Amino acid sequence: MADRPRYHHGALREALVDAGEQLARSEGLDGVTVRRIAAACGVSAAAVYRHFPSGDHLIAAVAQRAREIMARDMFARLDAAAGRAPIDRLREVGESYIAFALAEPRLFSLVSMPMTTPPDRPDDPNAADLVRDIVLELEPLGAVDEQRVASRMMLAQASAHGLAVILRDFVPDPRAREQLIAGVLDRVGAGLEA
Amino acid sequence: MADRPRYHHGALREALVDAGEQLARSEGLDGVTVRRIAAACGVSAAAVYRHFPSGDHLIAAVAQRAREIMARDMFARLDAAAGRAPIDRLREVGESYIAFALAEPRLFSLVSMPMTTPPDRPDDPNAADLVRDIVLELEPLGAVDEQRVASRMMLAQASAHGLAVILRDFVPDPRAREQLIAGVLDRVGAGLEA
DNA sequence: TCGGCCATGTTGACAGTGTACACATTGATG
DNA sequence: CATCAATGTGTACACTGTCAACATGGCCGA
Numbered sequence: 001m002a003d004r005p006r007y008h009h010g011a012l013r014e015a016l017v018d019a020g021e022q023l024a025r026s027e028g029l030d031g032v033t034v035r036r037i038a039a040a041c042g043v044s045a046a047a048v049y050r051h052f053p054s055g056d057h058l059i060a061a062v063a064q065r066a067r068e069i070m071a072r073d074m075f076a077r078l079d080a081a082a083g084r085a086p087i088d089r090l091r092e093v094g095e096s097y098i099a100f101a102l103a104e105p106r107l108f109s110l111v112s113m114p115m116t117t118p119p120d121r122p123d124d125p126n127a128a129d130l131v132r133d134i135v136l137e138l139e140p141l142g143a144v145d146e147q148r149v150a151s152r153m154m155l156a157q158a159s160a161h162g163l164a165v166i167l168r169d170f171v172p173d174p175r176a177r178e179q180l181i182a183g184v185l186d187r188v189g190a191g192l193e194a
Numbered sequence: 195m196a197d198r199p200r201y202h203h204g205a206l207r208e209a210l211v212d213a214g215e216q217l218a219r220s221e222g223l224d225g226v227t228v229r230r231i232a233a234a235c236g237v238s239a240a241a242v243y244r245h246f247p248s249g250d251h252l253i254a255a256v257a258q259r260a261r262e263i264m265a266r267d268m269f270a271r272l273d274a275a276a277g278r279a280p281i282d283r284l285r286e287v288g289e290s291y292i293a294f295a296l297a298e299p300r301l302f303s304l305v306s307m308p309m310t311t312p313p314d315r316p317d318d319p320n321a322a323d324l325v326r327d328i329v330l331e332l333e334p335l336g337a338v339d340e341q342r343v344a345s346r347m348m349l350a351q352a353s354a355h356g357l358a359v360i361l362r363d364f365v366p367d368p369r370a371r372e373q374l375i376a377g378v379l380d381r382v383g384a385g386l387e388a
Numbered sequence: 389t390c391g392g393c394c395a396t397g398t399t400g401a402c403a404g405t406g407t408a409c410a411c412a413t414t415g416a417t418g
Numbered sequence: 419c420a421t422c423a424a425t426g427t428g429t430a431c432a433c434t435g436t437c438a439a440c441a442t443g444g445c446c447g448a
Contacts, residue, residue, distance in 0.1 A: 394444095
């Protein structure tokens with residue numbers, strides 16, 4: 001390793017996203033800056049614009065990376081919970097979401113920035129689709145009420161997101177966090193089945 | 195009106211917060227900058243530092259202003275709903291919170307920034323206290339279970355906040371918003387009484 | 389009424405930010 | 419091997435927060 005610096009990096013785009021991810025982890029949003037990311041890659045700031053139309057697009061790529069990390073944990077948990085009731089698998093997804101927010105609070109703040117959510121990605125399966133698939137299993141066979149599905153999806157997503165944010169920002173104690181997660185998710189489960 | 199410009203503004207602090215509020219409404223977070231706020235008041239940027247230790251403190255003051263606006267609507271609704279069941283009054287609070295987020299989306303983003311929440315304000319009654327007071331009425335007389343109170347409070351706050359954020363960022367259609375608010379709050383109510 | 393103090397304003401500077409333009413380098417391809 | 423497109427560099431501009439030094443003038447005591 002430690003080659004002499006080459007003029008052409010070779011895989012700068014990936015390196016930029018990597019550096020952005022690390023910077024986001026350690027410094028938080030304010031630390032994620034075009035110039036710092038470029039410097040971390042040993043490259044000038046202008047080089048970034050060969051790979052991203054703007055700094056925001058780079059940040060969005062970092063956010064996408066974070067979403068993929070989160071999705072990996074979700075799928076792992078779902079595999080482990082295969083066969084269990086839909087409501088239980090939905091809880092796994094929620095716990096995964098919250099766990100990521102608390103384990104990587106600064107990275108999570110990128111995930112939940114509206115700016116970083118690509119407007120259209122028809123193929124890219126996201127967390128919302130995941131939730132929808134499970135919520136659909138809660139519907140009575142052959143009688144899918146779109147209105148009810150939407151309400152259930154939104155309750156699941158809103159409560160998980162809100163809980164994640166509030167715990168991250170205002171509840172430092174790990175025990176209190178655990179108890180609140182369990183307590184709230186119990187009640188959300190009741191609300192979902194109502 | 196339209197006095198000639200005086201060297202001493204007279205009530206600059208208030209004027210700065212006013213200008214910040216307007217700027218936050220129209221431009222959003224990125225538009226809320228020390229220099230722009232100062233310019234809007236016809237004053238140099240450095241003058242701000244006679245009234246706030248840093249630009250972040252000014253932003254925090256604007257956020258506090260926004261919270262007061264929100265609180266006014268909450269109290270008005272609660273007055274109108276006086277005597278009704280606790281669960282109904284809790285819903286009024288949630289609806290007020292969400293309505294503000296959707297009516298003033300950019301201002302709301304200041305409200306929900308952790309940076310802008312003052313760490314200690316013993317006297318200042320905030321929304322959390324409001325929620326707690328109502329949630330306490332849900333408890334059986336003489337048997338207050340702190341654990342249960344905390345779970346209920348957190349469910350109420352997390353679902354309202356999450357719903358507000360998701361609707362603001364991802365659901366532009368007003369009809370869809372209304373239906374989701376009603377649907378989710380129904381389910382939250384069920385979860386609160388579980 | 390006058391002097392002076394001090395709260396409150398200004399100016400100018402510095403470091404750091406995103407981003408565009410002109411230029412330099414190099415890997416790959418005809 | 420020559421050339422071209424891809425990719426990186428250097429420099430510049432406008433903008434940001436913040437500070438130090440200086441200017442102004444409203445108020446309070448003699």
